[in-house]
Amino acid sequence: WQTLNNEGLERPANPTLFEYYRKATGAPIEDAVLVGGKPKLNACVYSLDPAYGAAFAGLADTGHATDYATYDRLIERLSTDHPHLVMASFSQVDQKAHTGVWSDYVDQMEIVDSLAVLTWNYLQSDPEYANQTTMFITADHGRHDDAHGGFQNHGDTCPGCQHVIFLALGPDIRAGFEIATLYTQRDVCTTVGHLLGFSTPRSNGLLMDDIFEPATTGVR
Numbered sequence: 001w002q003t004l005n006n007e008g009l010e011r012p013a014n015p016t017l018f019e020y021y022r023k024a025t026g027a028p029i030e031d032a033v034l035v036g037g038k039p040k041l042n043a044c045v046y047s048l049d050p051a052y053g054a055a056f057a058g059l060a061d062t063g064h065a066t067d068y069a070t071y072d073r074l075i076e077r078l079s080t081d082h083p084h085l086v087m088a089s090f091s092q093v094d095q096k097a098h099t100g101v102w103s104d105y106v107d108q109m110e111i112v113d114s115l116a117v118l119t120w121n122y123l124q125s126d127p128e129y130a131n132q133t134t135m136f137i138t139a140d141h142g143r144h145d146d147a148h149g150g151f152q153n154h155g156d157t158c159p160g161c162q163h164v165i166f167l168a169l170g171p172d173i174r175a176g177f178e179i180a181t182l183y184t185q186r187d188v189c190t191t192v193g194h195l196l197g198f199s200t201p202r203s204n205g206l207l208m209d210d211i212f213e214p215a216t217t218g219v220r
Contacts, residue, residue: 001186008040012047014202017192018058019046021085024198030081032058035074036089039063049202058085067092067108071115075122082128085196089140090115097143100152120169134170134195136188168211179210 004010015023018032025031034045039062046057061077064070067090074088096108116137123129143151145160154161164185172195186205193200194207 008043011043015047015049015052019052019056020200022056029059031083032085033083034058034060034087036062037064037091137167139164172212
């Protein structure tokens with residue numbers, strides 16, 4: 001874990017997935033892409049680790065005004081460059097929650113749900129991605145439960161803030177299966193590295209091995 005400035009003014013000390021991937025594979029920057037609404041996420045494409053850093057950065061494509069615009073740019077990147085490692089951040093759910101209007105918050109979640117479905121459908125329609133791509137859907141944080149102020153804000157250790165969604169889709173994923181194991185965001189890094197065949201030596205995350213079909217665990 002590392003506490004970072006929330007305005008994008010500080011880079012992480014440990015390598016990002018983009019750096020791990022590009023250093024291990026020699027892939028060009030267009031092959032490891034971050035698409036999102038908030039420009040402050042640019043701080044996440046490379047770290048201050050001297051063994052990694054800017055030479056192995058991911059490509060930051062941020063500043064898109066709406067989740068629809070983020071989706072359009074995501075599909076453009078997928079169709080043009082066919083990157084192997086992509087992070088897409090949809091920021092309007094957070095923005096709508098901060099307004100305190102429950103109906104707007106729920107409506108935006110439904111919009112992002114639909115964009116996630118469209119993204120998955122696109123991946124299955126593209127021969128370079130179909131039946132060989134894993135997609136994780138998760139969140140950067142939860143939100144306050146009712147006992148700590150409700151959904152409008154976030155940022156402490158209440159159960160609501162610590163509980164985030166996680167859905168995995170892909171050819172090696174156990175379809176229709178709900179796991180009961182407690183995992184954390186750290187474990188996403190290790191698991192993505194496992195899927196794409198590169199090591200994540202500075203990460204102390206766990207491999208989320210029980211999301212995989214038993215026959216494929218430890219193979220890829």
